[in-house]
Amino acid sequence: MHELSIVSSVVDSVTESAGAYPGARVLEVRLRVGALASVVVDSLEFCWGIATEGTSIEGAKLVVKTMPVVVWCEPCAKASELDGVQSFRCPLCGELTMDVRQGRELEIEAIEIDDAGEADQAQTIDAGKTEGTSKNKQTKES
Amino acid sequence: MTTRIVELRQGILKKNDELARTLRQKFTSAGVLVLNLVSSPGTGKTAFLERTLRELTSRGARVAALVGDLETDNDARRLAASGAPVRQINTHGICHLDAEMIDRHLTGWEIGASHQVSESASQRLVELRDLDYLFIENVGNLVCPSSYDLGEKIRVALLSVTEGEDKPLKYPTLFNSADAAVITKMDIAEPCGFDRELALRNINEIRPGIRIFETSSKTGVGMEAWLGYLAEQRGLGAL
Numbered sequence: 001m002h003e004l005s006i007v008s009s010v011v012d013s014v015t016e017s018a019g020a021y022p023g024a025r026v027l028e029v030r031l032r033v034g035a036l037a038s039v040v041v042d043s044l045e046f047c048w049g050i051a052t053e054g055t056s057i058e059g060a061k062l063v064v065k066t067m068p069v070v071v072w073c074e075p076c077a078k079a080s081e082l083d084g085v086q087s088f089r090c091p092l093c094g095e096l097t098m099d100v101r102q103g104r105e106l107e108i109e110a111i112e113i114d115d116a117g118e119a120d121q122a123q124t125i126d127a128g129k130t131e132g133t134s135k136n137k138q139t140k141e142s
Numbered sequence: 143m144t145t146r147i148v149e150l151r152q153g154i155l156k157k158n159d160e161l162a163r164t165l166r167q168k169f170t171s172a173g174v175l176v177l178n179l180v181s182s183p184g185t186g187k188t189a190f191l192e193r194t195l196r197e198l199t200s201r202g203a204r205v206a207a208l209v210g211d212l213e214t215d216n217d218a219r220r221l222a223a224s225g226a227p228v229r230q231i232n233t234h235g236i237c238h239l240d241a242e243m244i245d246r247h248l249t250g251w252e253i254g255a256s257h258q259v260s261e262s263a264s265q266r267l268v269e270l271r272d273l274d275y276l277f278i279e280n281v282g283n284l285v286c287p288s289s290y291d292l293g294e295k296i297r298v299a300l301l302s303v304t305e306g307e308d309k310p311l312k313y314p315t316l317f318n319s320a321d322a323a324v325i326t327k328m329d330i331a332e333p334c335g336f337d338r339e340l341a342l343r344n345i346n347e348i349r350p351g352i353r354i355f356e357t358s359s360k361t362g363v364g365m366e367a368w369l370g371y372l373a374e375q376r377g378l379g380a381l
Binding site: 017036039088097113 | 152
C-alpha cells in the first residue's frame with residue numbers, strides 16, 4: 001500500500017508544473033500505469049481526493065490509463081501484448097522472453113488546464129521549453 | 143474558457159529515480175557491489191544475510207549492510223554480530239525503502255566518519271570505496287519495494303519453501319524486476335511438501351533465465367553457489 005505516497009508525488013509534481021501557468025486551474029491529471037507497476041488503480045483514485053484536498057489542484061479529475069505488458073520476441077521479431085502478467089511468453093510462438101517493452105510505466109502523461117487566457121503568449125513559450133530529455137512540455141489548444 | 147493539454151511525460155517517482163541514478167554512479171565509482179534484498183516478512187532475509195555476511199567476512203571480503211524495518215533495531219543487532227558494519231533504517235510505517243533513505247543513512251560512510259549502529263560495530267570507520275559489498279535488506283514486503291530503485295546493481299527476490307510455489311505468479315512485478323532469486327529454508331523443504339520443480343518453473347515463467355539459488359541459512363546448503371555468484375558479479379572470479 002504505497003499508493004498514497006505515489007499520489008503525493010503526483011500532487012507535488014503537478015503543482016510544480018502548474019505553477020508555470022499562473023491563474024490556470026488544473027482540470028485533469030492523466031497518468032499512465034503499467035500492469036507491472038505494482039500499483040492499484042482503485043487505491044490511487046481513493047487517495048486522490050485526500051491528497052489533493054487543500055492544494056492548488058483540489059477538484060482536478062484523475063484519469064488513469066492502464067498499460068498492458070508488451071514483450072518483444074526475438075524469434076518472431078515482433079512485439080506482442082500479453083493478456084496478463086502470469087507468464088512472459090510470446091503469444092505467437094510460446095517462447096519465454098525477458099524483453100519487456102511496455103508495462104512498467106508509472107508516469108504523469110499530461111495535465112489539462114483551464115487557462116484564464118491572460119499572458120497566453122508567455123505561457124506558450126514557457127510550455128515549449130524542454131527540461132532535459134525526459135520531460136517535454138507541449139501545448140495544444142483544445 | 144481555454145483549456146489546454148500540457149504533456150508532462152514524467153516519471154511519478156522521478157525524484158527517487160534521479161537520486162538512485164546518482165547513488166548507482168557513486169557505488170560504481172567506489173567499486174562496491176550493492177544488492178537490494180526483497181521478500182515477504184518471514185522469508186528469512188535476515189538469517190540469509192547473516193550467513194552471507196559471515197561467510198564473506200571469513201573469506202576476507204569487506205562487507206556492510208543497511209537494514210530496513212518499520213521499527214526496532216533488532217535486525218541490525220543480529221547482523222552486527224558478524225562483525226560487519228550495519229546500519230538500521232527505521233521507516234516508521236512506510237512499507238518500503240527509497241533512495242533518499244539510503245542516501246541519508248550512508249552519510250558518514252562516504253567520508254569515513256565514525257558511526258554508531260550497535261555496540262559491536264560502533265566506532266568503526268567505513269568508507270564506501272573500502273567496501274566490496276553493500277547489502278540492503280528491504281522492508282519485508284513483496285509489493286511496494288519493487289517500485290523504488292535504490293541504486294542497487296542487483297535486486298534479489300527471496301522466497302521460502304513455506305510460502306507456496308505460486309508466490310512468483312502472485313507477485314510478478316517483484317520477480318520480473320529481480321536479477322536473482324533465492325529460495326530459502328531448503329532444509330525444511332521436504333516436511334513442507336515443497337514442490338521444487340513447480341517453484342522453479344513459476345519463477346522462470348515470470349523472469350525467464352534468472353539465476354536461482356536454493357539455499358539454507360541453517361545448514362549452509364547452496365551458499366557456495368551464491369557466494370560464487372557474488373564474486374562473479376563483482377568481477378573477481380572465485381573467492
